[in-house]
Amino acid sequence: MTARPAPARRDAASGIPAGLGREQLLELYYFMRLTRSLEERLTNLYRQGKVIGGLFRSLGQEADSVGSAYALDRSAGDFLSPLIRNLGSLLVMGARPVDVLRQYMAKATSPTRGRELNVHFGDLDRGFLGQISHLGDMVPVMAGITLTFRMRGQARVGLVYVGDGAMSTGAFHEGMNLAAARRLPLVVIAENNGWAYSTRMDRQTAVRHLADKAKAYGVPGERADGNDVLAVYEVTRRAVERARKGEGVTLIELLTYRRKGHSEHDNQSYVPREELARWERDDPLDRYAARLEEHGWVPADERAAADARVTAELDAAVAESEGEPLPEPATALEAVFAHPAVQPAAWYREAPRA
Amino acid sequence: MPEVTYLEALRDGLREEMRRDERVFILGEDVGLYGGAFKVTEGFVQEFGEARVVDTPISEAAIVGAAAGAAHLGMRPVAEMQFIDFISCAYDMLTNYVATARYRAGLACPLVVRGPCGGYVRGGPFHSQMPEAAFLHTPGLKIVCPATARDAKGLIKAAIRDDDPVLYFEHKYLYRRIKEQLPEDEDLLTPIGSARVAREGMDLSIITYSAMVWKSLEAAEILEKEDGLQVEVLDLRTLLPMDDAAIAATVRKTNKVMIVHEDTRTGGVAGEITARISESSFEWLDGPVLRVTAADTPLPYAPTLEDYVLPQTADIVTVARKLAAY
Numbered sequence: 036m037t038a039r040p041a042p043a044r045r046d047a048a049s050g051i052p053a054g055l056g057r058e059q060l061l062e063l064y065y066f067m068r069l070t071r072s073l074e075e076r077l078t079n080l081y082r083q084g085k086v087i088g089g090l091f092r093s094l095g096q097e098a099d100s101v102g103s104a105y106a107l108d109r110s111a112g113d114f115l116s117p118l119i120r121n122l123g124s125l126l127v128m129g130a131r132p133v134d135v136l137r138q139y140m141a142k143a144t145s146p147t148r149g150r151e152l153n154v155h156f157g158d159l160d161r162g163f164l165g166q167i168s169h170l171g172d173m174v175p176v177m178a179g180i181t182l183t184f185r186m187r188g189q190a191r192v193g194l195v196y197v198g199d200g201a202m203s204t205g206a207f208h209e210g211m212n213l214a215a216a217r218r219l220p221l222v223v224i225a226e227n228n229g230w231a232y233s234t235r236m237d238r239q240t241a242v243r244h245l246a247d248k249a250k251a252y253g254v255p256g257e258r259a260d261g262n263d264v265l266a267v268y269e270v271t272r273r274a275v276e277r278a279r280k281g282e283g284v285t286l287i288e289l290l291t292y293r294r295k296g297h298s299e300h301d302n303q304s305y306v307p308r309e310e311l312a313r314w315e316r317d318d319p320l321d322r323y324a325a326r327l328e329e330h331g332w333v334p335a336d337e338r339a340a341a342d343a344r345v346t347a348e349l350d351a352a353v354a355e356s357e358g359e360p361l362p363e364p365a366t367a368l369e370a371v372f373a374h375p376a377v378q379p380a381a382w383y384r385e386a387p388r389a
Numbered sequence: 390m391p392e393v394t395y396l397e398a399l400r401d402g403l404r405e406e407m408r409r410d411e412r413v414f415i416l417g418e419d420v421g422l423y424g425g426a427f428k429v430t431e432g433f434v435q436e437f438g439e440a441r442v443v444d445t446p447i448s449e450a451a452i453v454g455a456a457a458g459a460a461h462l463g464m465r466p467v468a469e470m471q472f473i474d475f476i477s478c479a480y481d482m483l484t485n486y487v488a489t490a491r492y493r494a495g496l497a498c499p500l501v502v503r504g505p506c507g508g509y510v511r512g513g514p515f516h517s518q519m520p521e522a523a524f525l526h527t528p529g530l531k532i533v534c535p536a537t538a539r540d541a542k543g544l545i546k547a548a549i550r551d552d553d554p555v556l557y558f559e560h561k562y563l564y565r566r567i568k569e570q571l572p573e574d575e576d577l578l579t580p581i582g583s584a585r586v587a588r589e590g591m592d593l594s595i596i597t598y599s600a601m602v603w604k605s606l607e608a609a610e611i612l613e614k615e616d617g618l619q620v621e622v623l624d625l626r627t628l629l630p631m632d633d634a635a636i637a638a639t640v641r642k643t644n645k646v647m648i649v650h651e652d653t654r655t656g657g658v659a660g661e662i663t664a665r666i667s668e669s670s671f672e673w674l675d676g677p678v679l680r681v682t683a684a685d686t687p688l689p690y691a692p693t694l695e696d697y698v699l700p701q702t703a704d705i706v707t708v709a710r711k712l713a714a715y
Contacts, residue, residue: 150493151494168485174454175453175457179454182443206450209446210454210455213445213452370491370492371491372491372630373491
């Protein structure tokens, strides 16, 4: 299952790979820690019954979300669309933990005003678009986003996440084909975490590697170790640069593993225990911390300070959101359309407040 | 005032909006150099360039999905379905993604999906469909069905300017068969959500839309000549949002109402209109609300079969006489 890519190119001066600086290495660490800790807070809230719906963890996949999103240039207006296990990518793009908490707890203050769940929310200014549950649908939508960049003569790049499951959908194929045919500036990250709910990859597709599918679209396919945040960053960065230069789509397969069930209710009875144990030993956050330590790139006290910052931020975010109210019922009738702004209530229901 | 066909009126409306607003662009299959299967976009790629007239692969889901992405960023895409029958391939994109975008995520999605609908052209099961009922049930979409050249132009312009997603179903039987003198007016707009009384009458009302407006008008002529009946014909023009006020007004005026549509009967738009009349105007009715629709079959190819399945003027006359007798 594991396939290690070629060692990352090392910057001659600093010894740090991929042209990154120390501050960026620390930031990558911070975002991975923030992702994991935020999900741990959500797990507590879930157990307390405060998360209204399901909880979807990305435990063990933080490096692929964080490293890939980090390769985008936010100042250039780059743009991404995540899937359910790409919380880390949203945080990199500037999503606030308090908003993620509000989403899960269906608060009136949530970005979707309690209409949508979990990480299904977007922010056009920060450069991310929320997914819908229908896998693959965001690929055509991101084709349209990047087509618009092209029409406007903007040097912006889009990135969209799919998984071993989403790649079986018709929408994936149609969007991928359109983006490839038009050489749109789109990076497609195929997150191979081994499982689509309870279905193994070998029951999902006959290809050996997801990156093999790139050939069918006439685009480059790359593979990288999804649990190595620097390798993820580097392979994505190359694809982003290609896209920005007008060279079109790249399909990148990131090898990782879904260490929790599909959602929190799923006890993973179908997962071999030894496989889980093996991937636990390959934990992306532990690996990265060890590497930072080994090379002396980010010392332990700076990492501890980042950990403390995450704790403080999440304490504040939970405190801020936990007691907030659910939406007023009658707001359910608002904003189906721009015009009319409110849908009529049934005559036997109290009319919505003015 | 020049005389233009329904198709030319549609083309003029599209062209005017593209000239007026650089955010407007077209995407679809064979819409560029070829000018579209029915030549609706003929000459567009020469005038507006390939960037604004985008030929796509045969991928209705990608066409609609890409239109949605562009619309989020402030563009005004007009997506063509080569035949409206293929809109079913984009059903997921339209109902799950586009229709919910504003509600679930506050995302503006001002796009138009348009294409040729309807039968009477020997197109068989997959080039003749009326798709409106499949989308009538989806909150978040608007649906327009022009019957006249004026509305073909007025509604495409209004649809492009609307801030919500609009499905625009143009009837291919009408494309070159009807003509009308239209002013060259950039602001010839037909308001979305507004029906039109196509013929005034006192004795009974026919509520209809799209090509059935013309069959209903034919029937009204016959009923006037042969039965002395004054039949009112209400052309809905927009199905979503439905013009409840116009429906109630005609019901309360004539007290007898029938609904004519080309789509199949079960689960068709007529059922919804009937329910609305029952809820709003039951005490104004002097007879049952009756329907003239296609039979509940796929649409067959052979002329003998197609003509038997689809509503004909004689059917409307027959049902109107039964209703008038109440």
